[in-house]
Amino acid sequence: MELTEKNIKALLDKLPQLKTEIQKVIVGQDAILDELLVAFLAGGHCLLEGVPGLAKTLIVKTMSQALHLAFRRIQFTPDLMPTDIIGTEILEEDHVTGKRFFKFNKGPLFANIILADEINRTPPKTQSALLEAMQEFEVTYGGQTYPLDKPFFILATQNPIEQAGTYPLPEAQLDRFLLLIKIGYPTPEEEFAILNRTTGTKKANVQAVITADEIIQAQALVRQVTINEDLTRYVSEIIRATRPDTTTINYIKEWVRWGAGPRAGQALILTAKARALLKGRYSVLMEDIHAMAPAVLRHRILMNFKAEAEGITSDRVTEELIKVVERKGAL
Incomplete structure (x- = not known):
């Protein structure tokens, strides 16, 4: 269906409502919610x-309620097999003819929003099955391909402090995630509000404000948001400057083991477009690129041992990089 100007306005008006509904349950975390909605729109x-x-799990669950989409949670464990998430064939019998046949029984991946809880606790074979679903929006079983429902959104969590017995995600799989979102502790005021709100009898009622079809329309609309060539060139300069073998920036050569690939540039432009749309704009501004750069690049810039020993993070590298590229006059 072709969107008219009236339909587009009605659709854009629903995006702030979506955040409002989620905030009935989630206290604070404004930046986190914005990044999640940006990723979803992109x-x-x-x-x-x-x-x-x-509240990582609660954020995802509340978001699915506000979006009125099918939600499934998969608790990743060391004994989880690919068939546990994809599905498997079961033997059934036709009661009329008596004939037996195999029928594919769909697994929990066949939903719109998937919470992959503690993804780094499952073996690489199961992680790879999830990777195919993320990249291709389909799964394969027994030589047969099954398309996944759209919209399809995977939110994976990992605990940064308990690494014993885990299977760290390889760089190639990390790159498939549009954003790496870090959730920190709440402020004193937010923590007080959380305690006050969650220890009584009152329960928030989250209303669904947007349908699956409207989400797909919004995702198509993101692609139509404009970005001028100067900003595109600016993004390209940032991405290319992260690579120690080609950059002229000394601290990149000193601290970075591996830089970001072209997919990082695509992610930065798409998320900047989605953020612009979320803010009610039809064109990308510099602030959109600056806002999205840390979450786009923090898992795509791999630090070397020297940087880790000195406590240098990819977020700090990104922050410095933006300043340097601007000073060089990319715009």
Whole structure:
């Protein structure tokens, strides 16, 4: 269906309502919610990193309620097999003819929003099955391909402090996540509000404000948001400057083991477009690129041992990089 100007306005008006509904349950975390909604509008997947008890699961569940979409949670464990998430064939019998046949029984991946809880606790074979679903929006079983429902959004979580017995995600799989979102502790005021709101009898009622079809329309609309050539060139300069073998920036050569690939540039432009749309604009501004750069690049810039020993993070590299590229006059 072709969107008219009236339909587009009605659709854009629903995006702030979506955040309002989520905030009925989630206290604070404004930046986190914005990044999640940006990723969803851009049609990508997110990796959430934070210590236990910071409402990672609750954020995802509440978001699915406000979006009126099918939600499934998969608790990743060391004994989880690919068939546990994809599905498997079961033997059934036709009661009329008596003939037996195999029928594919769909697994929990066949939903719109998937919470992949503690993804780094499952073996590489199961992680790879999830990777195909993330990249291809389909799964394969027994030589047969099954398309996944759209919209399809995977939110994976990992705990940064308990690494014993885990299977760290390889760089190639990390790159498939549009954003790496870090969730920190709440402020004193937010923590008071959390305690006050969650220890009584009152329960928030989250209303669904947007349908699956409207989400797909919004995702298509993101692609139509304009970005001028100067900003595109600016993004390209940032991405290319992260690579120690080609950059002229000394601290990149000193601290970075591996830089970001072209997919990082695509992610930065798409998320900047989605953020612009979320803010009610039809064109990308510099502030959109600056706002999205840390979450786009923090898992795509791999630090070397020297940087880790000195406590230098990819977030700091990104922050410095933006300043340097601007000073060089990319615009």
